[in-house]
Amino acid sequence: MSDSLDDYIDAxxxxxxxxxxxxxxxxxxxxxxxxxxxxxxVDEFPLPDESETADIYVA
Structure with a gap:
């Protein structure tokens, strides 16, 4: 993975x-x-299908 990260950074x-x-x-x-x-x-953390999104607060 290291070499691919070097290539990614350069790209x-x-x-x-x-x-x-x-x-x-x-x-x-x-x-x-x-x-x-x-x-x-974060990606591997299991969430049930019933999970709801958080509210959006605007100042």
Missing amino acids: VAAALSLPIDAAWKPAVKMNLEVSLRMARL
Whole structure:
């Protein structure tokens, strides 16, 4: 997965015209790995079909 994350970071940076210094790439990769781990936890959390969405509050 590591190599694919490096490729993903390079592709997204190019698509957004966002230069990423080589010294920062390990930190970017680490943050992406943490974000993906948290997203996986949320995605795998079982919710019953009867669950209702939360109310929307507007200030």
